[in-house]
Amino acid sequence: MSFEYIQSALAARHAEGLLRKRIVVEKASASRIQIADQQYINFASNDYLGLADSLEFNTLVCTEAGSRSSALVTGYLDIHRQLEDKLCSVLGYDAALLFPSGFAANTSVLKALFTPQEKQLSAAVFQDKLNHASLLDGGLAGCAKFVRFNHNNLTHLRSRLEKTKADSKLIVTEGVFSMDGDQAPVSEISVLAKSHSAWLMVDDAHAFGAVGAQGLGTIESGIKPEILVITFGKAMGCQGAAVLANHDVINYMMQFNREFIYTTALSPIMASVALCQLNRLLAASEARHKLQVNIDYFKWLVAQTNLSPIPSDTAIQPLVYGSSENVLAAQHKLKEKGLWVGAIRPPTVPQNTARLRITITAQHSHEDIDKLVSALVEGA
Numbered sequence: 001m002s003f004e005y006i007q008s009a010l011a012a013r014h015a016e017g018l019l020r021k022r023i024v025v026e027k028a029s030a031s032r033i034q035i036a037d038q039q040y041i042n043f044a045s046n047d048y049l050g051l052a053d054s055l056e057f058n059t060l061v062c063t064e065a066g067s068r069s070s071a072l073v074t075g076y077l078d079i080h081r082q083l084e085d086k087l088c089s090v091l092g093y094d095a096a097l098l099f100p101s102g103f104a105a106n107t108s109v110l111k112a113l114f115t116p117q118e119k120q121l122s123a124a125v126f127q128d129k130l131n132h133a134s135l136l137d138g139g140l141a142g143c144a145k146f147v148r149f150n151h152n153n154l155t156h157l158r159s160r161l162e163k164t165k166a167d168s169k170l171i172v173t174e175g176v177f178s179m180d181g182d183q184a185p186v187s188e189i190s191v192l193a194k195s196h197s198a199w200l201m202v203d204d205a206h207a208f209g210a211v212g213a214q215g216l217g218t219i220e221s222g223i224k225p226e227i228l229v230i231t232f233g234k235a236m237g238c239q240g241a242a243v244l245a246n247h248d249v250i251n252y253m254m255q256f257n258r259e260f261i262y263t264t265a266l267s268p269i270m271a272s273v274a275l276c277q278l279n280r281l282l283a284a285s286e287a288r289h290k291l292q293v294n295i296d297y298f299k300w301l302v303a304q305t306n307l308s309p310i311p312s313d314t315a316i317q318p319l320v321y322g323s324s325e326n327v328l329a330a331q332h333k334l335k336e337k338g339l340w341v342g343a344i345r346p347p348t349v350p351q352n353t354a355r356l357r358i359t360i361t362a363q364h365s366h367e368d369i370d371k372l373v374s375a376l377v378e379g380a
């Protein structure tokens with residue numbers, strides 16, 4: 001029977017405890033969430049600085065809802081240019097391109113970069129095994145040889161680079177890993193890249209805004225990847241993404257990136273929100289300090305218990321439970337104590353590493369963190 005596999009795939013997901021469901025959120029902030037009339041302390045938000053819910057709409061320079069067309073027809077408005085210019089000047093790049101999501105930016109850039117305009121392409125893309133699905137999908141969709149290296153393992157990456165005969169080589173990593181919270185050794189990767197004449201692409205989705213005194217993520221460590229991806233849905237607290245690179249790369253994307261060419265340009269009101277949020281993020285040094293204080297406090301508290309989260313210095317503090325059943329049970333117990341934490345299961349994370357993905361934000365109080373750690377110790 002046609003499409004019979006839909007039923008069997010759903011049944012298999014259910015049987016393995018891997019079925020995903022949406023929940024309706026009635027109200028949320030970086031640190032609170034209301035679901036089915038119940039209030040919870042929210043430890044599942046990527047709104048690290050607490051910027052998502054307090055925008056003043058009268059500060060927007062443009063409130064047009066729609067761009068009416070793709071960017072290459074008539075959809076590229078002055079507000080888009082302003083946002084790109086601001087990102088370029090802050091991050092030190094020649095040019096930028098806006099996308100409606102980080103997923104679209106990542107997949108399409110990798111696909112376009114490795115879609116040969118000539119018949120032969122001697123290229124290889126080297127990806128950390130824990131890279132985000134959008135990066136892996138983009139790498140698999142392009143025509144470059146797809147090579148994965150063990151997570152943050154420079155020796156493995158070096159040996160992979162030494163073996164390749166490709167002319168064009170790109171190393172792709174996340175700045176802060178979304179499900180592990182640890183940071184890529186970008187300085188060392190950048191040295192390796194240079195010594196093998198490879199380019200570097202960094203997805204700074206979880207670093208931008210949250211990492212570095214000014215919140216500039218990878219750039220603040222003195223590294224300038226050839227391609228940098230910034231998403232607006234995490235610390236910027238809105239939606240969309242930007243790809244930053246030199247003029248040639250951005251110009252190439254404008255010619256060959258199908259997700260950029262054949263889509264309606266980012267809504268002008270969202271570009272305006274993003275510009276406003278970018279300015280707020282850059283000025284949010286107090287929130288960044290508070291975020292760091294909260295991360296340090298969580299780590300300090302946890303160090304006095306028998307809990308052992310994946311080592312991470314960032315806002316993402318994952319606690320591995322192994323099986324999906326165990327992590328769902330832990331999540332349920334936390335819920336009963338008024339705490340909301342994301343339970344992340346395969347295939348988002350590798351088999352037997354289902355985890356609670358705890359995210360700390362600047363809006364949490366020490367009492368919130370006390371409650372979480374006590375509940376975790378009590379056996380959630």
Ligand SMILES: Cc1ncc(COP(=O)(O)O)c(C=O)c1O
Pocket residue numbers: 100101102103104106132134174177178203205206231232233240241
């Ligand atoms: C590392 C990473 N890159 C890219 C994305 C996709 O970004 P967006 O949510 O804007 O599509 C995410 C979000 O889940 C992410 O965690």
